Amino acid sequence: MVEWHGKSKRLSSGGMRTTRRRCTKKEVWKGGEAALTKCGKEERETKKGIGNTSKVRVTSVKYVNVLDKKTDKTKKYEVINVKTNDANRLFARTNIITKGAVLRIKVGAEEKLAKVTSRPGQDGVVNAIFE
Numbered sequence: 001m002v003e004w005h006g007k008s009k010r011l012s013s014g015g016m017r018t019t020r021r022r023c024t025k026k027e028v029w030k031g032g033e034a035a036l037t038k039c040g041k042e043e044r045e046t047k048k049g050i051g052n053t054s055k056v057r058v059t060s061v062k063y064v065n066v067l068d069k070k071t072d073k074t075k076k077y078e079v080i081n082v083k084t085n086d087a088n089r090l091f092a093r094t095n096i097i098t099k100g101a102v103l104r105i106k107v108g109a110e111e112k113l114a115k116v117t118s119r120p121g122q123d124g125v126v127n128a129i130f131e
Contacts, residue, residue, distance in 0.1 A: 006026075086101075101116045
């Protein structure tokens with residue numbers, strides 16, 4: 001569902017707003033749809049922007065780049081699933097990855113937790129740090 005970035009017709013008191021803008025609706029005031037990045041196989045899509053720009057968004061991810069702050073090294077690990085997601089608890093149940101989500105990752109034979117620091121729907125990559 002598209003998010004609307006325009007003003008409401010109503011005031012906070014409940015009355016009608018008399019002037020908002022020169023017209024009521026424009027295409028540019030409409031936002032985009034959320035990427036809703038899931039765990040699974042690697043899938044990316046490119047979205048066309050205004051002018052000669054484009055944005056890569058991750059729709060599904062299998063691996064995550066994790067920074068180890070102790071050694072200051074970054075390695076690529078496999079994602080098992082999403083443990084918690086503060087953005088929405090239903091996202092954790094459906095394995096949707098957003099910024100701030102805590103992932104269970106496979107490190108050798110054991111499992112560890114990593115917190116996502118990038119925005120997968122905006123950046124096109126999933127970066128995280130160990131918790």
